[in-house]
Amino acid sequence: MKDLVEKKAANEVETEEGSITIEIVYRGIFQKTLAQRIARSIVLAARKRGHTGTAFGRYGDSPERNGVPAKYFAVVAINELELESSMAKYEPAVVDVSIVVDDTLVKGVESWAWYGRQPIWKPVRSDGFVVVTSEKTPDEVLAQTDAAERPYTLAVVPGLASFAGLWVFKDDHTDYRVLGALARLVPDWVRLEDVQALIREQTKEGSAADSAQHGFDATVVRAVAPGEGTSGHEVLQFDKPGWTTMRPGIIVDARKPGERNPYYKKYGARTLRPVVNFDTCIKCTMCWLDCPDECFEVTAEGHYEVVYEACIGCGICAAVCPVKDCIVMVDEMKFTDNKDTWALWKSDHDAYNRWFEEMAGVPADPKGVAARAADAPVGTPTVSHDAASGGDD
Ligand code: SF4
Ligand code: SF4
Numbered sequence: 001m002k003d004l005v006e007k008k009a010a011n012e013v014e015t016e017e018g019s020i021t022i023e024i025v026y027r028g029i030f031q032k033t034l035a036q037r038i039a040r041s042i043v044l045a046a047r048k049r050g051h052t053g054t055a056f057g058r059y060g061d062s063p064e065r066n067g068v069p070a071k072y073f074a075v076v077a078i079n080e081l082e083l084e085s086s087m088a089k090y091e092p093a094v095v096d097v098s099i100v101v102d103d104t105l106v107k108g109v110e111s112w113a114w115y116g117r118q119p120i121w122k123p124v125r126s127d128g129f130v131v132v133t134s135e136k137t138p139d140e141v142l143a144q145t146d147a148a149e150r151p152y153t154l155a156v157v158p159g160l161a162s163f164a165g166l167w168v169f170k171d172d173h174t175d176y177r178v179l180g181a182l183a184r185l186v187p188d189w190v191r192l193e194d195v196q197a198l199i200r201e202q203t204k205e206g207s208a209a210d211s212a213q214h215g216f217d218a219t220v221v222r223a224v225a226p227g228e229g230t231s232g233h234e235v236l237q238f239d240k241p242g243w244t245t246m247r248p249g250i251i252v253d254a255r256k257p258g259e260r261n262p263y264y265k266k267y268g269a270r271t272l273r274p275v276v277n278f279d280t281c282i283k284c285t286m287c288w289l290d291c292p293d294e295c296f297e298v299t300a301e302g303h304y305e306v307v308y309e310a311c312i313g314c315g316i317c318a319a320v321c322p323v324k325d326c327i328v329m330v331d332e333m334k335f336t337d338n339k340d341t342w343a344l345w346k347s348d349h350d351a352y353n354r355w356f357e358e359m360a361g362v363p364a365d366p367k368g369v370a371a372r373a374a375d376a377p378v379g380t381p382t383v384s385h386d387a388a389s390g391g392d393d
Contacts, residue, residue: 019075019078019082019083019086021096022075022096022098023072023092023097024038024071024074025069025070025109026102026105027066027068027163027271028065029065030066030067031102031163032167034162034170034174041175041195041198042055042076042182045190045191045198046076046190048197049194052079052080053074053076053077055073055074057071058072060113064112066314067270067271068110068269069111069269073092075092094123094124095128096124096186097129097130097185098129098130099182100130100131100133101162101174103141104270104271104332106130106132106141106145107120107145107233107332108236109268110265110268115240115263116236116237117234117268119149126150126151127150127151127152127153129155130145130154131155131178131219132155133158133162133177137156138154141156142154142229144336145230147227148228151224151226153185153224156219156222157218158177158214158218158220159177162174173207176195176199176211179215180192180195180212180213180214192212196209196212199212230336260307265310267309267310270312270313270332272329272331273335274330275327275328275330275359276303276304277323277327277364277369278303278305279364280364280366284321284322286321288304290316290317291316291317293310293312294310295310295311296317297340297342305340305342308339308340309338313329323369324372328360330359341355353365
């Protein structure tokens, strides 16, 4: 039996709606230009077939913060009247397609615009699409996505999360691959020939149009039924007081010394997380001093452990740590919780070190670390795309 995507590709499903709403979920600032380019290109490609549309960023995400999830939108309609009625909202509460340009965002998003973690599919209508750029399989992506409440199609566009510094754009064709994938999923609105014609006009590059074709061909789709996904992520929702229930005046409850604010969690901003080798740590305090979010707690032994609920994954600790592979930045998709890890090292040293080696992909034993450091030619990077280590190489 053909699934929805195959039927659409064979033009067996007619467009009945007067408009389509697509959101692009991205990591604030680092991927802003990418999201903007995808949203604008959707509208420009749709115009080539006579549709109209508009692209806009979410006001509530400004000012953006590094790594914090943010959104861009593209609304395409069959005519100005339909567009106007689709736009009669401050922000689309329901979308047909959600494009996610960093696969770690499927663990749930807490944006600048609201409090609490929300499933990535939250605004996606029943039988809509979640499109994720990832090098993982749809099943691996789904394993980190909140259990579905409605059926949707998960589409994985091959490629790593495309990060650039602040306002800089990393031109690795992620936008073209995503546009190609969209042409496959919603051909009534975005056609591959229109996408490629637009890209040729913009770039004069054949390879860019080829990337759109690659996105069209290589995107892997999987139908997701209600209940599929994980129920392992923290439920982080807050009941905010209405104005009639607020206390008089402005009262900010103070935290006791050494206590962390239980409502202020920052892990949703993280693409990589640091793991620490306590056996090689020389207790120099550099990570503790330089962490911009004060994530480190000093242990009874004088080690420094990361409080993962507070860590934004900036990587500064790994960069300043003077010991090779003592702090390694690891793909956030490898983790299923935010539990602190020093307690395991304390209670079961060998189990901790096995865990460290599995996550970091480097030896935990100080002798192994020393041998590896001696073997590596000066300047040889020891990182893979999903792990980045500290130390002075
Ligand atoms: S990655 Fe390191 S420096 Fe950055 S917030 Fe996390 S613990 Fe702190
Ligand atoms: S910077 Fe590295 S060696 Fe220094 S205290 Fe932190 S983990 Fe230990």
